[in-house]
Amino acid sequence: MRERRDPDRLAQAGQLAMLLEVSASPKPGNVDRCHDYPDTRYEDFLASSVAVYPVLMRAASSRARIGRLIFEAVSASKTWHKGGNTHFGAFTLLIPLIIGGGEQKAAHDAVKSTGWEDAIEFYRAAQIAGVRVKPVEDLDLTDPESFDRIKRERLSLYEIFSISASYDLISNEWVNGFPRSFRYAEILRDDVRRLGLNDGIVMTFLRILSESPDTFVAMKFGADVAREVSERARVLTRDFDLDKIKSFDEELIERRINPGSSADIIIASLFIALVRGWI
Amino acid sequence: MRERRDPDRLAQAGQLAMLLEVSASPKPGNVDRCHDYPDTRYEDFLASSVAVYPVLMRAASSRARIGRLIFEAVSASKTWHKGGNTHFGAFTLLIPLIIGGGEQKAAHDAVKSTGWEDAIEFYRAAQIAGVRVKPVEDLDLTDPESFDRIKRERLSLYEIFSISASYDLISNEWVNGFPRSFRYAEILRDDVRRLGLNDGIVMTFLRILSESPDTFVAMKFGADVAREVSERARVLTRDFDLDKIKSFDEELIERRINPGSSADIIIASLFIALVRGWI
Numbered sequence: 394m395r396e397r398r399d400p401d402r403l404a405q406a407g408q409l410a411m412l413l414e415v416s417a418s419p420k421p422g423n424v425d426r427c428h429d430y431p432d433t434r435y436e437d438f439l440a441s442s443v444a445v446y447p448v449l450m451r452a453a454s455s456r457a458r459i460g461r462l463i464f465e466a467v468s469a470s471k472t473w474h475k476g477g478n479t480h481f482g483a484f485t486l487l488i489p490l491i492i493g494g495g496e497q498k499a500a501h502d503a504v505k506s507t508g509w510e511d512a513i514e515f516y517r518a519a520q521i522a523g524v525r526v527k528p529v530e531d532l533d534l535t536d537p538e539s540f541d542r543i544k545r546e547r548l549s550l551y552e553i554f555s556i557s558a559s560y561d562l563i564s565n566e567w568v569n570g571f572p573r574s575f576r577y578a579e580i581l582r583d584d585v586r587r588l589g590l591n592d593g594i595v596m597t598f599l600r601i602l603s604e605s606p607d608t609f610v611a612m613k614f615g616a617d618v619a620r621e622v623s624e625r626a627r628v629l630t631r632d633f634d635l636d637k638i639k640s641f642d643e644e645l646i647e648r649r650i651n652p653g654s655s656a657d658i659i660i661a662s663l664f665i666a667l668v669r670g671w672i
Numbered sequence: 673m674r675e676r677r678d679p680d681r682l683a684q685a686g687q688l689a690m691l692l693e694v695s696a697s698p699k700p701g702n703v704d705r706c707h708d709y710p711d712t713r714y715e716d717f718l719a720s721s722v723a724v725y726p727v728l729m730r731a732a733s734s735r736a737r738i739g740r741l742i743f744e745a746v747s748a749s750k751t752w753h754k755g756g757n758t759h760f761g762a763f764t765l766l767i768p769l770i771i772g773g774g775e776q777k778a779a780h781d782a783v784k785s786t787g788w789e790d791a792i793e794f795y796r797a798a799q800i801a802g803v804r805v806k807p808v809e810d811l812d813l814t815d816p817e818s819f820d821r822i823k824r825e826r827l828s829l830y831e832i833f834s835i836s837a838s839y840d841l842i843s844n845e846w847v848n849g850f851p852r853s854f855r856y857a858e859i860l861r862d863d864v865r866r867l868g869l870n871d872g873i874v875m876t877f878l879r880i881l882s883e884s885p886d887t888f889v890a891m892k893f894g895a896d897v898a899r900e901v902s903e904r905a906r907v908l909t910r911d912f913d914l915d916k917i918k919s920f921d922e923e924l925i926e927r928r929i930n931p932g933s934s935a936d937i938i939i940a941s942l943f944i945a946l947v948r949g950w951i
C-alpha cells in the first residue's frame with residue numbers, strides 16, 4: 394500500500410493512463426494514434442499529458458485544493474499545445490482519484506470536501522479550456538453571473554455537481570463516488586487479459602459508450618443521436634470484430650461525433666487499473 | 673534563459689522528445705505508432721517515457737552523476753514494461769543534454785567531466801538493459817573483465833567513448849560535443865515548418881539515416897547493409913513522398929532492420945528543438 398501512495402507512481406499512472414487512452418485505436422469517433430481532428434492532433438494529447446505531470450505530482454502530494462489543481466492542469470495543458478480542450482473532463486476525474494491515492498472512498502471523501510473556492514477555480518478552468526457544455530439555466534459554466542452566485546451562496550463544487558449529475562457523466566462520478574471508473578477498471582483488466590492492451594482498451598471503451606449515452610455527444614447532437622451511438626456500440630461489444638469497429642469509427646469521424654465523456658471515464662479506469670498493477 | 677533551466681521544463685522536453693519520436697510514422701524500420709515489433713510494442717515506448725520522468729528531473733537538477741543517472745533511467749524503464757531495450761541510446765544522449773540545460777558547450781563539459789565511476793555505472797546499465805553492441809576486443813560492454821580494467825586504470829566514460837567514437841554514433845556525439853544532435857535540431861525546425869510535425873520528424877529522421885550508416889544496423893547486419901540502407905534513405909530525402917517512405921518502411925520491417933541509433937539522435941534533436949521553442 395505504501396508504494397501506491399508514492400507521488401511519482403501516482404502521477405506516472407495518471408500520465409500513462411492519458412497516453413494509453415489516446416493511443417488505443419480504433420477508438421470510435423475520437424482522436425487516436427491513427428487519426429487527428431482538424432483542430433486537435435494526436436500530438437496535442439501527447440503534449441498535454443507531458444504538460445500536466447507536475448500538477449499530477451502536486452495532486453499526489455495533496456499540495457493544493459482540487460479546484461485549484463484542475464485550473465493548474467488546464468493552464469499547463471494549454472501552454473504546451475494549441476489543440477484546444479484535450480483533457481478537461483479527464484483532469485476532473487483524475488485529480489481527485491490521485492488525491493485519494495487511487496482508493497475509492499478516499500477519492501469520494503476528497504470531492505465531498507470541496508468548497509466554493511473549488512467551484513470558482515473550476516469555472517475559471519472551464520473558461521480557459523473553452524469547454525463546451527450543455528447550456529443550463531442554473532449556474533451555467535459560461536455565465537459570469539454564476540461566479541457571483543457561487544460566492545454569495547457559498548456553493549461547493551460537489552453541490553453544483555449534484556445538480557448536473559443526472560445528465561453529466563463526470564458530475565455523476567463525483568457525486569456517486571466514481572462507480573463507473575472503478576467498475577470499468579475491473580472490466581478493463583479482464584478485457585486486456587483476453588484481447589491484449591490496445592484491443593482491450595478499445596473493447597472497454599465500447600462497453601462504457603454502450604452503457605450510457607455520452608454526455609458530450611448528447612450536448613453536441615442531442616439525446617437521440619447519443620442513444621443511437623450507444624446502441625450501435627452495444628452491438629460491437631458482443632465480440633471483438635476489428636473491421637466492424639473500424640467502420641463504426643470511420644462513420645463517427647465523418648459525422649464529427651466524438652464521445653469525449655466515455656474517453657474521460659476510461660482514463661479514470663486505466664489509472665485505477667495501473668495503480669493496482671492490473672495492466 | 674532562466675525559464676530554460678527550469679527542471680520540470682527540461683524533463684518535459686526530454687519526455688515529449690521521446691514520445692514524438694516513437695509516434696512519428698512511418699519511421700522506416702522502427703517501432704512507431706502504426707506498428708510494433710513482436711517483442712517490443714509501441715506502448716512499451718510510452719511506458720518507458722513515463723517511467724523515466726523522475727530521473728530526467730534529477731538530471732535537470734544535477735542531483736547525481738551521469739553514469740548513475742543512465743543506470744537509474746534504464747532501471748526505471750525496465751520496471752514499467754517488458755519490451756526489452758527501448759531507450760538506452762536515447763538516455764545516453766538526453767541525460768548529459770539535460771544536465772547541460774540544452775546548451776551545447778555545457779553538455780560537452782558534462783561528458784568530459786565523467787570519471788571511472790560513471791563508466792562502471794554505464795556498463796552496469798548496459799547489462800540490465802540487454803543492449804546489443806558490436807563485440808570488441810577492448811573493454812567490451814558485455815565482458816566482466818572490463819569492470820576490473822576500468823577500476824584499475826581509472827578510465828573515464830569519456831575516455832572509453834573516445835575509443836568507440838569512430839564506429840558508434842552515440843559515442844561520437846559525446847566525444848565531439850553533440851554535433852549531429854544540434855545540427856539536426858535546426859534541420860528539424862525547418863522540416864517541421866515545411867511539412868508539419870509528424871512528417872517533419874520523419875524527413876529529418878531520413879536525413880540522419882542517410883548521412884551516416886546506422887550503428888545499430890551495422891552491428892546487426894554488417895557495414896554493407898548499413899550503407900545500403902543509408903543510400904536508400906538518401907534518395908527519399910529529395911522530396912517527401914509518403915508512398916515511397918511507406919514501402920521502404922515495410923521492406924525494412926520485413927527484413928527486421930531497425931535503425932535504432934538514428935532514432936536516438938532524433939530524440940536528442942527533438943529535445944534541443946523543444947527547449948528552444950522551435951517546434
